[in-house]
Amino acid sequence: MLLIHCPYCDETLPELEFTYGGEAHIARPENPADKTDDEWRDFLFIRTNVKGPHFERWRHAHGCGRFFNAVRDTVSDRFLTTYKAGEPRPDLAVLLEDAAKKEPSK
């Protein structure tokens, strides 16, 4: 079971308290009517489906109830960081560097 850090509660808590919310940084367009069918399809369904660090949303459903963002490596299933909704994407290079420093075998 993963331990997840809620950036609002500033606590690291068991996965059971959280629900997954899909890929992060996919903003709903301001004026949907202006979007073409293909653009709306992409907004609805097309995701990056990365192998590696993935920007994604979680909700502290059984806690503060807030949605927040996370970077999780889909290969190792490890969280690189979590941050509040509305904050910009963190720099992936920096995150990976930090993670490498924390590798147990190093």
Place this chain on the structure above:
Amino acid sequence: MTAFRVPGRGRVLHNRPVSFTFDGDTYQGLEGDTVASALIANGVHLMGRSFKYHRPRGPIAAGSEEPNALIGTRRGKGQFEPNTRATVQEIWNGLETSSQNKYPNLKFDIGAINDRLYMLFSAGFYYKTFMWPRSFWDKVYEPFIRAAAGLGVSPTEPDPDNYASRYLHTDILVVGAGPAGLAAARAAAESGLRVTLVDENAEPGGTILSEPQAKIDGKPAWDWLEAELDALTDLGVRIMTRTTAIGYYHQNMIGLCQKLTDHLEKPAASTPRERMWRVRAKQVILAQGALEKPLVFDGNDRPGVMLAGSAQTYLNRYGVRVGNNAVVVTSHDSAWYAAFDLASAGTKIGAIVDTRPTPNADLVKEAAARGITVFAGYTATGTSGRLRIKSVRINKVENGTVLAAQTLACDSLLVCGGWTPSLHLFSHTKGTLKWDDQSQTFLPDRITEDCQIAGAGRGLWGIEAALNDGAAMGTAAAKALGKTATVKTLSVADDRPGTGASHTELPTDLDAGKARAFVDYQNDVTAKDLRLAVREGMRSIEHVKRYTTNGMATDQGKMSNINGLNIAADALGKKQPEVGLTTFRPPYTPTTFGAFVGYHKGDHFEVTRKTPIDSWAEENGAVFEPVSLWRRAWYFPKDGEDMDAAVRRECRETRKSLGMFDASTLGKIEVVGPDAVEFMNRMYTNPWTKLAPGRTRYGLLLGDDGYIRDDGVIGRLTDDRFHITTTTGGAARVLNMMEDYLQTEWPDLKVWLTSTTEQWATIALNGPNARNLLAPFVEGLDISDEAFPHMSIAECTVAGFPARLFRVSFTGELGFEVNVPARHGRALWETLFAAGQKYDICPYGTETMHVLRAEKGFIIVGQDTDGTVTPYDAGAGWAVGKNKPDFVGMRALNRPDLTAEGRKQLVGLLTDDGTSKLEEGAQIVLDPNQPIPMKMVGHVTSSYHSDAAGRPIALALIEGGHGKTGETVYIPMPDRTIRATITGTVFYDPENARLKL
């Protein structure tokens, strides 16, 4: 004294005899015995039949890796467990055990015919043999496979035992209490950290229990062990035995299954049988040791063939000689010591056969001194004996040529093909392994968790090496947590480190194609099967594994993986590391469902939500049904009524006079704030701006993909306050969706959302007398049709309770829904029920609610919709605000697929005979005479008997249904095909006259 017990030897209690049964016969063992050690002490090796070929088998190991000796154990009524390892189950007075996979009995088994038909069961037989002819599948092959397949027999009675679970936080968890684990725990504990030490065996000690000859730090091994355990206890180390680390999960969470009662004759009634521990450790030390490999040659599976190290364990730990006349076949030094120990205990060692041309000279000298014949540079090419080995066939190998054979008589054959580090838990962490050419095995490479591997787990052999490596790893773990520990280096006399060679199947002078050289004993996979898989095109080790089922039995190939890999690599002409390794998965050993379930069974399986009126329903004979987590009154049968009769009566009485219904489970969300109306406009399809306070509206909620997610009646209490109702099952989902949009898309909106589902008890009154009953109880509100028309909401007092009153109808009758604070729900219900007697008030349940709404064509989201239904498909286009700039789902409604012709649309269906009730879920076709598979154009979503309509009615989703009114469709059923006509969805009072009373 049983024939093969060595007086005074081992850790069993020789003055504490224990009597148990195996296949109905009573046997004597000693306290401390396992079923296997006790049976071997009685000269019994035959303990089971194999899975596929039903070959006679005996224990080949002495621990949890045992693939053969699987038995059923019975501890009492409902307490039968199949597939228990006889090498693990401890005996107690009265234990009943039985062998498996045999008919009529273990010694004569009809299923053994499979052994003669082995050509049929070669690699991939699942995919080949039974494919043709097709008609044979149902009648011949499948019944045969079903009868033949499966290990053991499933228990048939409910398990009466209790299972517990607990969490544990510890600084350091040490898995394995052998020399490495003991030393690691000592070092870590000396540093002042909280240490937990677990071992799957009945007592800690690991290898030390099997090697009493060693002198550790100048003391006899067992004396040292006793003192060391005392020292650990004094240091506060939590030592848990009979506790298996079954899985290693993220961020150092380890699952432990602790067996508490299976070894006890009379466990206290309150003791749980097993306890699952979820341990979160800051550092983990894996000290799981190594597992011995068998050698692969023809007939290497007969009862009496056993791993040499296990024979040594039976002797030194249990005081049992595995036979009177043993031969050893080995490629590793370790088996020589087993031979010497057994020789000292009185077993004749017929010969030591070593595959290596020049074994260790000291060992050869020792053998000579004991008068044991040594055959060096030999291979084993066969065995004889049906229910017990009688002889082994060996041949000299020179320059790769197998020379003439000779036969050695024996009653037991000790084999050793070297050792494999036990890295299952390490593999669970996705830690990588690397092939070590020198030790011919995989060793840990990249570590991904905060964990250390100590001792034989990383290829260090012998007690001394394990002790000192364990101490080093314990110190390293402490250091990682900022602590220091000083440990002294230990020296061990009479230690038994050793080296060996690794093999594929052993060379033979006989037809290798006929050899029954087993690699995976439990799944009956032979070396030939593995080579066949490669010949038939399997290249990946994962494909070879699945095609042959090698390593896929309940032991997960603890003994077979490396032998299987060596053979597959050889067949592929590659080196082992290029072929790779299959994945180990939790659990390490088979684990009961009970241990995983823990407390979550029976009434505790999941939460049952009850409304404030639930107790009244129970007292008044309601039959309940589960609706999501709620239990709801389904119907209220009167004497002698079945469900059908009760529902018909409830429908009739409600439409005739008055019905009352507990609607408290309706989801309720309070939307409050200056931007509440804007939020509502964005979330729901409907326009809300012009809805005046005091009025309500049917709201439809879509996803941004345009499909219906939920619906419900929504009241506007004031300009900035809405009372939303949702479906019973959708309440949490809807609130989550609203929070998502509010928090992440529109954080600028000043709106607050609160779940109020459980704050309100909701009583629905429906029927022509609804107002007559309610009006006298209402204060502060005129509820006449003029003052409080259909679709109104107001706050008032009902029977003295503060209330939110809706005028709303889900039945088509004059209706009200009274919401009062939940604590007053039952009191109000009883007040209304008592007063309603003069109107013959009828409490009704969810089934009647369903019928009444279907008669009016009101949909149930999730029943009449399936997540691909738009408002237009459902005939609810009128609820879509066409002039709104945006709402969730609006843009998608214009996507080409959502406006295309031929979408499934909700219609009514009436069967042509006027009496047939369709089955919900039944498929619909246009032409019943078309060939199978027919083109299905839709399905029945709701179907009921309707007294109001005077016939059965149904709703259905049918392709292009809105344009097909009046057309005939067919519903093919197993026994007949039913004709029906497409209609509108309203079957009763289409003018809505009854709402306006």
